[in-house]
Amino acid sequence: MGRLIRSDFHRYATINRLYVAMSAVMVALLYAVLALIEDDALFAAADRYTEVSAAAPSVLLVLLVVALLFTIIFLLYMNTLLIERRARSISVYRLLGMPAGRIGLTLFYESLLLGAQTLVIGFALGLLLSKFLAMMLLRLMALPMTVGLLWQPHAMLELVAVFTVVYAVIGVINGIYVAHIPIGRRYQLPAQGLPTRVTGWRMVWATVGWVLLIGSYLGAYNLVHLAYAVSQSRFGHGYVVLWAVLAVGLVGLYLVFRYSLPTLTSRLVRLPFFRHHAVRLLTLTNLNERLQRNVHSLFLTTLLATGTITVLGSGAIFYQFGQAGVNQSISMDLVASPYGLKTTYHDLNPDWIKQTVVLPxxxxxxxxxxxxxxxxxxxxxxxxxxxxxxxxxxxxxxxxxxxxxxxxxxxxxxxxxxxxxxxxxxxxxxxxxxxxxxxxxxxxxxxxxxxxxxxxxxxxxxxxxxxxxxxxxxxxxxxPMTGYQLKSGKQVEAFVKKAANASRYDFLSGSSKALTGEKSLQLSQTEHAGSYSRSALRLKGPLLAQMNMLFGLGLFVVILLGLIFMIATASILLMKQLIIAFQERQSRQIIRALGMPTRAMHQIINWQTTLIFGLPLVVGTFNAWLIIHFFSLYLDNPGYSLVVMIVLIYALVYAGFGALTARLVRRS
Amino acid sequence: MRVVDVAHLTKIYGHRLNRVTALNDLSFHIDAGEFVGIMGPSGAGKSTLLNTIATIDTPTSGEVIVAGQSLSQFSESESARYRREQLGFIFQEFNLIPDLTVADNITLPLTFVPPVPDDLDTRLARFAHLLGLESMLTRYPEQLSLGQRQRVAAARAMISNPALILADEPTGSLDSMAATELLQYLTKLNLEEDVTIMMVTHDAFTASFCNRIIFIRDGSYFAEVTRRGPRQQFFDSIIDMEATINGGGKRRGPSDTF
Known part of the structure; x- marks a missing residue:
């Protein structure tokens, strides 16, 4: 059995190495987060700065649970891809008389060995990553602290326990799968089937797909006003529009993947532009075939990409909202009404003031x-x-x-x-x-x-x-309002802290006579029913610290989730491409024998990879942009600069996975 | 005119402790317009010879000249160009691209590198007519019978007007009816288009459609027979030669004729 395991490890070395590497990155992220949660000293120190940080461990725990569940689903899915690839050789083993139980046990041990490798590499990587993640969290929350590598044996033991169970379950699943592989006849690779024939019904569904998708995009772009219009009509509540747009969009997107795109590629392939250029022709026919054979995985990957970019983009826009919101709320260090000024002026040393602005x-x-x-x-x-x-x-x-x-x-x-x-x-x-x-x-x-x-x-x-x-x-x-820009210093900080604790308000009567102009407006410091109020003394510093804490923590959570989702999406695409490349090796050998230059063959692989990686990315980015645009409208347009930067980083890393895939396929 | 000239071709696989000689000082030639069969027992070196002429494999020593070009100095891109422009392939397993229509499969080699010839459609129509494929051009390989698929492969091999067509067991996957039909088409191409064909086969019936058969054994030239009379007589002589080869007979002279 040991010999069989060794030979399997040797034969599937490349795929196994990739599987271990991808899983190890996930484990590393999980360890880094768990180590952060268990670092009581770090959060105790952070509590000195603000009470918001007290909520951080709970928020991170929720993140950990989501990430862990997602990692387990990812491992199970990847295992399905890997075991399917081995079905042929397992079928031969069984044909030659090896008992299913013995093969199953071999796969079980292999699964545990791969798990052990993953955990060792994952913990080493996680240890290095822990400092980086902890520093990132502290910087995003604007906490002036430093931290070293987070060594948490407890966290390791907990993860070892969880993943031992996960890999054992995977091993058992593989063992059961072995018993269902057909013996006595040659194991067949999935039938390729004929390329899509454009029938009348296909055209109908293809058109319906485009109409639904474009309709949902238009609806999503105008969601706020559409929801308002519906809520004002007798058709129902505004939130119904939200669900309707989402449902129509999902159905439309599926139909586009299932019917519209294959129909489009089937039409395009007839054009001389494609027919008379082998690179274009073979790229397009391959895309058509992928859309036929892997439509569900492409659709799911697109949804995953949409989710990832939405999560990242939303985190970024909320963070920007926090930053912009503070500036929008108070543009200078101190802004005061006449009443606020009267109550504070005796505490404010003129030497602390850098700039004064009066607005009548x-x-x-x-x-x-x-x-x-x-x-x-x-x-x-x-x-x-x-x-x-x-x-x-x-x-x-x-x-x-x-x-x-x-x-x-x-x-x-x-x-x-x-x-x-x-x-x-x-x-x-x-x-x-x-x-x-x-x-x-x-x-x-x-x-x-x-x-x-x-x-x-x-x-x-x-x-x-x-x-x-x-x-x-x-x-x-x-x-009139008066704004001050203050100098920095301990005395100024003490003044700001004291002033922030004082609650002083101006009130304005909101009676119907005041609103219709029948009565003159009077400012007062006493509240009446229906009064409009404002803070008489407004300070930027404390508000900024609170916003940084809250939205910094939020951004940290979504960056981590986005990272995990992205690794999963890109890994699934990479593995799928490699497995398909393995199945299509014969086609590549044929066109090589027929005299296609190596450069042209590489071009085909590069284009195929670009399309398969690019399709979910482009569609996902567009979907996510609509969702983020909706958030942006509600958040009063805090700006897209951070969103664009984060999505660009995501696209770059994703493109890196694409380049790695193309390289591996070229070498396969 | 000489199309193929194989001189002292040797191919050794493995390292110095475990060497296998696939081709051993093999020499022969093929003239333009010939339909030559290569026969020999399993392990005689037929596939290695075909791969060497196709530049898929490189020889250990010796030289192969095809259409006046020595293959030994070719770079990878020159090899690809040579295969694209000078060779046509017909494989036992057809090796058609399943996602492409018959028409696209046939014209594929001409679209590898631009510019595409202006007479692409004319050439397609001509070879489709020659091989009886006019009504199938928009179908896909899976929609054709095995014999029809092999005719598509033959049309693909012909479309670039190559100097030489290499056929590797072209009837191996066909029933006798389809095999006969294909061989008749190949003979027609050889006679009407003056195409030079080199066909590797182990089947005497298939070989009897050739003009000349070169027998190789243990990687070396063994004998050859040339057709001079009726096909039945040629077939008998091939059977005789096969019996000699398999029975361990001695090498014969290069010019036995029947």
């Missing part, structure tokens, strides 16, 4: 007019009205505040959470206006912004930027 505003009630039945039509709320010259002055010191040009009678509305006011196909923003009922002034709305001068936290609700002349003409109570 006037408070007015206003009514928004959009198209009839459109979101926001008839909204009554309070506006801090700002003169254009003051806005432009603040824009010089506040990043992200767009340059504006206004004519008399025009205005720009700043609103927090403007997803329903976005200009889209379903929501055309034309002839929108705002009236200030107390003075009777009317402004044409030029645009809608989500950026407030000095930050949204200084406002009761919305802001309205008008020309200097219109501002002068407005008779309304004044509500």
């Amino acid at each position: 505003t006037k408070l007015a009630a206003g009514r928004l007019h959009t198209q009839h039945g459109q979101p926001g039509d008839g909204d009554e709320t309070f506006y801090n009205v700002i003169a254009l010259k003051d806005y432009q002055r603040i824009a010089k010191v506040q990043k992200g505040l767009a340059k504006l040009t206004l004519k008399p009678g025009q205005a720009v509305m700043a609103v927090y959470g403007r997803s329903l006011y976005q200009h889209t196909w379903l929501n055309q923003r034309r002839q929108w206006s705002i009236t200030l009922p107390r003075t009777g002034q009317k402004f044409q709305l030029q645009s809608v912004s989500n950026q407030f001068p000095l930050g949204v936290d200084g406002y009761f609700d919305r802001a309205l930027i008008v020309t200097d002349h219109d501002y002068q003409a407005l008779a309304a109570p004044r509500d």
Whole structure:
């Protein structure tokens, strides 16, 4: 039996090495996370900075469980691919009289040996990775700490116990599989079948696939307004649209893979552009065959790629939302209303101040007019009205505040959470206006912004930027804001900490008379029913620390999950390609014998690999972009820069797997 | 004109402790327009000879010249070009690409490297007509009978107007009816298109369609027979020679004729 195991290990050395390497990376990640969770000292130290870090071990534990379950499913799937490849030789062993039990036992031992190799390599890699992951977590959470390699024997023992069971189960499954391999006749490779014949029904399904997919894409792009329109109609709730778009998209995508793409490739292959160029012809026919034989695995890989990019992209956009949200909320270190300033000024040493900015505003009630039945039509709320010259002055010191040009009678509305006011196909923003009922002034709305001068936290609700002349003409109570940029230092930190603990608020009566302009607006420090409130003293530092903790931890979790999903997706594609390359070796030998140059043969392999890896990546990226775009709308467009960077890194690593696959196929 | 010239060809496999001589100082030649059969018992070196002429294998010593080109100095890309332009292959297992239509299978070698000949469709139509494949051009190999598949392989071998067609046991997978039909087509190609064919076979009936048979044994030239009269007479002489070879008879002269 030992001899048989040795010969099997020798014969399947390349595939086994790849299997061990991929599984070891998964084990390494699991060890690094578990070691992090079990490092009590690290999280005790982190608690000194913020209480959010206390939740980190629980969040990481959830991540570990998800990653572990996914790894087990991945190992089982990979084992299925590997054992199928050996079915032929096992069939011969059985034909020659080797008992099924003996072969099964051999496979069981082989599985345990592969598991042992995986764990040894995985732990070594995990030890190195643990410091890297721990430092990444600390940096993302903006904690000023350092950490070394995480040596946690307990974590190792726990993983050894889990994976011994997993590999034993895999061994048992293989043993059972052996008993079902046919003996007495030659084991046949899966039948290739004829290429797709384009029948009338196929054309119908192919068209239905495209229509459903494009329809769901359009629906997903306009999801917010579509959901709003449905919620306003008698058809039902907005969330029904979400599920409908998702279901239609899934069915459409499946039909596209199952019918539309094979039909398309069958049509394309008839064109002289492909027929008269062997590289193009053989690449396209191979794609057609893969779409026929492996449609389910390609579809699942695409869903996996969609999930991975969505998870990564969403993490990135939420992180950006956290960062942008702080700047959007408070643009300077300290922003105060007159009341806030009065209560704080005696504690604030003038030497600590680097820069002071004053923003005069006037408070007015206003009514928004959009198209009839459109979101926001008839909204009554309070506006801090700002003169254009003051806005432009603040824009010089506040990043992200767009340059504006206004004519008399025009205005720009700043609103927090403007997803329903976005200009889209379903929501055309034309002839929108705002009236200030107390003075009777009317402004044409030029645009809608989500950026407030000095930050949204200084406002009761919305802001309205008008020309200097219109501002002068407005008779309304004044509500100036003052922003400070502070120097760094321990005394400043102590001041910020003390000020952050003080709760001071301004209130504005939200009665219907105030909103309709029948009553003048009065600021006060006492709350009444229906009052609008704002914090009188706003500090950026503490808010930024909390956001970094929360979204930094979130980003860490999604990067790890994304990494695990990506390794799984790419590994499945790699293994599939290698196994198919093995089956297609004869075809390659034929075209080589017929005189195809080696370069052209490499081109075919490269193109085939690019298409098989590229299809899930491109479709997955597009799907994920629609989902992330939806999140982005709800999060008030925090920006895509980090999303693009993370998705590019994902695509690069994924392309690396593709290049490795092409190389291995060329050598096979 | 001489198309194939094999001179003192030797091929030894293995290392110095375990050497197997597949070809041993083998020499012969084939002239343009000949239909030559290569026969010999199992292990005589027939496949090694075919692979060497196809540049799939390299000789240990000796030289092979095909259409005036010495094969020994070829680089990998030159070998590919030689196989593409000077050789046509007919294999025992047909070796057609299952995903391609009959038409695409036939024209495949011409599309390996651009530019594609302008008369691609004309050539396709001509050989499809010659081999009776006109009605099957849009079908796939799996939709054809074995004999039809081998005719497709023959058309593919012919489409680039090669100097030499190498046929490796072309009737090995066919029943007797299909085999006879294919051999008649090959004879027709040889006579009407003046194609030079070198066919490896172990079957005397198949060999009887050739003009000349070269017998090899233990990697060396053993004898040859040339057809001068009716096919039945030629067949008998092939059987005689096979009996001599298998019975351990002595080498005969190079010019036995029947």
